[in-house]
Amino acid sequence: MNAVTQTAADPIITYEKVNKWYGQFHVLRDIELSVARGERIVICGPSGSGKSTLIRCINRLEEHQEGRLTVDGMELTDDVKIIEKVRREVGMVFQQFNLFPHLTVLENLTLAPTWVGKMPLKEAQERAMTQLKRVRIAEQAGKYPLQLSGGQQQRVAIARALCLTPKIMLFDEPTSALDPEMIKEVLDVMIDLAGQGITMLCVTHEMGFARSVADRVIFMDQGQIIEQNTPIEFFEHPKSERTKDFLSKILQH
Amino acid sequence: MSATLNETASDIVLIQPRQAPTRHIGAAAWVRRNLFPDWKNSLATLVVLGLLLYWVPLLIEWAVVNAEIRPDAAACKALEDRGACWGVIAEKYRIILFGRYPFEEQWRPLIAIVLMLVMIVVSCVPKMWTRWLGVAWVLNFVVFFALMRGGFAGLAYVETSRWGGFPLTLLLSTLGIAAAFPLSVFVALGRRSHLPAIRAVCVAYVELIRGIPLISVLFMASFMFPLFMPPGTTPDVLLRVLVGIILFAAAYLAEAVRGGLQAVPKGQVEAADSLGLTYWQAQRKIVLPQALRLVIPSIMNSFISTYKDTSLVTIVSLYDLTGGLTLALGGDPNWRQFYLEGNLFVALIYWAGCFFMSRYSQWIEKRTSRGQGR
Numbered sequence: 001m002n003a004v005t006q007t008a009a010d011p012i013i014t015y016e017k018v019n020k021w022y023g024q025f026h027v028l029r030d031i032e033l034s035v036a037r038g039e040r041i042v043i044c045g046p047s048g049s050g051k052s053t054l055i056r057c058i059n060r061l062e063e064h065q066e067g068r069l070t071v072d073g074m075e076l077t078d079d080v081k082i083i084e085k086v087r088r089e090v091g092m093v094f095q096q097f098n099l100f101p102h103l104t105v106l107e108n109l110t111l112a113p114t115w116v117g118k119m120p121l122k123e124a125q126e127r128a129m130t131q132l133k134r135v136r137i138a139e140q141a142g143k144y145p146l147q148l149s150g151g152q153q154q155r156v157a158i159a160r161a162l163c164l165t166p167k168i169m170l171f172d173e174p175t176s177a178l179d180p181e182m183i184k185e186v187l188d189v190m191i192d193l194a195g196q197g198i199t200m201l202c203v204t205h206e207m208g209f210a211r212s213v214a215d216r217v218i219f220m221d222q223g224q225i226i227e228q229n230t231p232i233e234f235f236e237h238p239k240s241e242r243t244k245d246f247l248s249k250i251l252q253h
Numbered sequence: 254m255s256a257t258l259n260e261t262a263s264d265i266v267l268i269q270p271r272q273a274p275t276r277h278i279g280a281a282a283w284v285r286r287n288l289f290p291d292w293k294n295s296l297a298t299l300v301v302l303g304l305l306l307y308w309v310p311l312l313i314e315w316a317v318v319n320a321e322i323r324p325d326a327a328a329c330k331a332l333e334d335r336g337a338c339w340g341v342i343a344e345k346y347r348i349i350l351f352g353r354y355p356f357e358e359q360w361r362p363l364i365a366i367v368l369m370l371v372m373i374v375v376s377c378v379p380k381m382w383t384r385w386l387g388v389a390w391v392l393n394f395v396v397f398f399a400l401m402r403g404g405f406a407g408l409a410y411v412e413t414s415r416w417g418g419f420p421l422t423l424l425l426s427t428l429g430i431a432a433a434f435p436l437s438v439f440v441a442l443g444r445r446s447h448l449p450a451i452r453a454v455c456v457a458y459v460e461l462i463r464g465i466p467l468i469s470v471l472f473m474a475s476f477m478f479p480l481f482m483p484p485g486t487t488p489d490v491l492l493r494v495l496v497g498i499i500l501f502a503a504a505y506l507a508e509a510v511r512g513g514l515q516a517v518p519k520g521q522v523e524a525a526d527s528l529g530l531t532y533w534q535a536q537r538k539i540v541l542p543q544a545l546r547l548v549i550p551s552i553m554n555s556f557i558s559t560y561k562d563t564s565l566v567t568i569v570s571l572y573d574l575t576g577g578l579t580l581a582l583g584g585d586p587n588w589r590q591f592y593l594e595g596n597l598f599v600a601l602i603y604w605a606g607c608f609f610m611s612r613y614s615q616w617i618e619k620r621t622s623r624g625q626g627r
Binding site: 059060061084087088090091092094096098099100101102111112115116160161164170 | 518520521523524525526527528529530531534538539542543546621
C-alpha cells in the first residue's frame with residue numbers, strides 16, 4: 001500500500017491472510033499485518049470494525065479460523081503449550097481494567113509471577129513495587145482495587161501486565177471507561193512506556209496519543225485494514241473516503 | 254448575565270457538614286417510625302401485642318410453671334397435658350442421643366461427639382485454614398471410626414448398624430458435607446466445560462439426582478447398590494447411605510456453586526488468561542474465590558438442609574437423632590404419650606446446629622467481603 005506497510009525484516013507479529021467469524025459474522029477479513037520489534041501501533045475505527053478482535057487474537061483470547069498468526073516466532077494454534085508461552089510474552093490492558101477484586105493491589109501484581117513465572121514471593125513483591133512506582137501508585141499497594149479510582153485501577157492494571165516483563169503490550173481501549181479527568185494520568189503512563197522500546201498495539205480513539213507516540217496508525221472498518229500510515233500522513237492526508245469520514249466524525253469537536 | 258454568574262461564584266461559602274436532626278435517631282424515633290407510623294400499622298402492632306400477651310403466659314404456664322422435670326411417669330400422666338413432662342428427657346436422653354449403641358460403651362460416642370464438635374468450632378476460625386486442618390480432619394474421622402467401631406485394645410466391637418443418635422447425625426452431616434462440597438465444585442465447573450462429554454455427564458448427574466427424593470436415593474443406595482457389587486461383598490449399610498447423601502447434597506450444591514460461577518465477569522477469566530494462568534490456576538485463584546463468596550448464603554442453605562436431611566436415614570433402619578427418639582419412646586407404653594416433649598428436645602438440638610451455621614455464614618460473608626464494597 002505504502003512505505004510503512006513494508007516493515008522491518010524482523011517482525012515480532014505477523015498476520016497472514018487471517019480470517020475470523022463470530023457465528024456467521026465475518027469479523028476479520030484477510031488481515032495482512034506485520035509488526036516490527038519495538039513498533040508502536042495505534043488501531044482505530046468505528047465500533048464493530050474488528051479492532052479489539054484483531055489484538056485479542058495475539059494472545060489467543062480469541063482464536064482465528066483461517067490464516068497464520070505468528071507471535072515472536074511461534075505460530076498460534078490449538079497447542080496449549082504454545083499459547084501459554086505466547087501469553088507470557090504478551091501483556092494486556094483492558095477497557096474495564098479487570099483487576100481481581102478479591103486481591104490487594106500487590107497481590108494482583110504478584111499472582112502471575114509467582115504462579116506462572118515460579119518466582120519466589122519476595123522477589124515478585126520487589127518487582128511489583130518497582131512497577132507500581134513506575135505507574136506512580138506505590139502507596140496504594142495494600143488497598144483493594146475497588147477502593148481506587150478508575151484511573152488508578154487502570155494504572156495498576158498496566159503495572160500488573162508489566163510484571164511478567166512482556167515483549168508486547170496490548171491495550172484494548174484503555175481510557176474508554178474512564179472519567180475525563182482521569183484519562184490523562186493513564187495516557188501519561190502509556191507515553192512513558194512507549195519511550196522504553198516495548199512493542200505496543202493500542203486500540204484507542206485518543207488521537208492526541210496517536211499523534212505523539214505512534215509509529216503507525218491503522219484504520220479498520222468492517223473487519224478489514226482500510227488504511228495505515230504514519231500519524232502525520234494519516235491525519236493530514238487520509239486516502240480513503242471511509243477514513244476521511246471517520247476522522248471528520250471523531251475530530252469534529 | 255455572565256457578570257452575575259461570576260459574582261455568585263466568587264461569593265460562595267463552603268457549607269460545613271452538620272449532624273442529622275435528633276428526631277430521626279434514638280429509641281423513641283425508632284418506635285414511632287417502625288411500630289406506629291400510621292393508624293393501619295398502629296392497629297397491627299396492637300393486635301400482635303394483644304396476642305402475645307395472651308399466648309406467652311399460656312406457654313410459660315405449660316413449659317415452666319406446671320411442668321414436671323422428674324423422670325416420673327405417674328406424675329407426668331397426672332398432669333393431663335396441663336404441663337410439660339420434661340421428665341421424659343431425663344429418663345430417655347441416652348437412647349435419644351446414642352440410639353442402639355451398647356449402654357455401657359456410650360462414653361465412646363460421647364468422646365467422639367466432643368472431638369467432632371471441637372473440630373467443627375476450630376475449623377470455623379479462618380486463621381486455622383491451613384493444610385494441617387485437612388490432616389486434622391482426616392485424623393478426626395479415623396479416631397471417630399476407631400472409637401465407635403472398637404474391636405482393638407480391649408474395646409468391644411460395635412457394628413455400624415448399631416451406631417445411632419447424635420453421633421450418627423454428626424457423622425453423616427459432616428462427612429456428607431465435607432465430601433459433597435468439593436464434588437459439587439467439580440460438577441459445577443464441569444457443567445461449564447467446553448468439552449461436551451464432561452458437560453453432558455455433569456448435567457445428567459445433576460438433573461437425575463435432583464429429580465428424585467432423598468428417600469428414593471437412600472433406598473437405592475441401600476438396596477440397589479449391592480446388586481451391582483460382586484456377589485458375596487456387601488458394603489456396609491452406613492457407607493452406602495453416606496454415598497447416597499453425598500451424591501444428593503452435591504447435586505444441589507453444584508447448582509448453587511454454578512450460580513456463583515456465572516456471576517463472575519468474563520473479564521476476570523480473560524485477565525487471568527492474558528497473564529498466562531492455566532485453567533486450574535485461574536479457577537482456583539481467581540474464579541472460585543469470587544464465585545463462592547457470592548453464594549455463601551445458598552451454600553450454607555444446602556449445608557443446613559443436608560444436616561437436617563440426615564434424619565431420613567431412619568427409613569433404611571439407621572437410628573439417627575430422630576430415629577433415637579422413636580426408639581426411645583415408640584416401644585415404651587409408659588412414656589409413649591410424651592412424644593411432643595421429646596420432639597422439642599430433638600428439635601432444639603437441630604435448631605442449635607442450624608442457628609450456629611446461619612450466624613457463622615453471616616459472619617464469614619461479612620469477613621470475606623473486605624475490599625468488595627466501597
